[in-house]
Amino acid sequence: MQSDRRYKIDKYLEMARIxxxxxxxxxxxxxxxxxxxxxxxxxxxxxxxxxEWIESCGRxxxxxxxxxxxxxxxxxxxxxNGFGIPTKVSISKDIKxxxxxxxxxxxxxxxxxxxxxxx
Numbered sequence: 001m002q003s004d005r006r007y008k009i010d011k012y013l014e015m016a017r018i019x020x021x022x023x024x025x026x027x028x029x030x031x032x033x034x035x036x037x038x039x040x041x042x043x044x045x046x047x048x049x050x051x052e053w054i055e056s057c058g059r060x061x062x063x064x065x066x067x068x069x070x071x072x073x074x075x076x077x078x079x080x081n082g083f084g085i086p087t088k089v090s091i092s093k094d095i096k097x098x099x100x101x102x103x104x105x106x107x108x109x110x111x112x113x114x115x116x117x118x119x
Contacts, residue, residue, distance in 0.1 A: 009035045049083040050074065050094050059099045066113035067092045067103060092116075 012032035016025045053074055054062075062070060071088040078085045086094075092103060095116060106115040 005035050008032075049078065049081070050086055050091055051098065053077050054095055054098050059101075062095055062099060062101060062116045063118065064106065064115050066106075066108065066115050068113065070095060070116070 009032045012028045012035070016028035016032065019025050019028065067088055071091050074091055075085050095101060096103065100119055101116045102119045103114050103116055105112050
């Protein structure tokens, strides 16, 4: 499902494509560029906040930790600090890249979970 910003970007680009007026076309392209820049800035802010949290936890904290648990922990941290919350896929990718970790299915007390492990 598209985000509201992505939907607006696509709509402005479509309107620029079908309009005959050069002035309106330029306006629609400017608006789509504005929303695209806003989306990129927000993504960068979320990533920076996420990296700061990942670094503060330390590598050993994430070993054998389920990805869902890491996402829940960051969501709590983000809510307290007023940050945006990335998806589970995004946060697990950031953690794996930052500490050169992998992920695999592991059986824990409450069942099977995808967890981080050393490469």
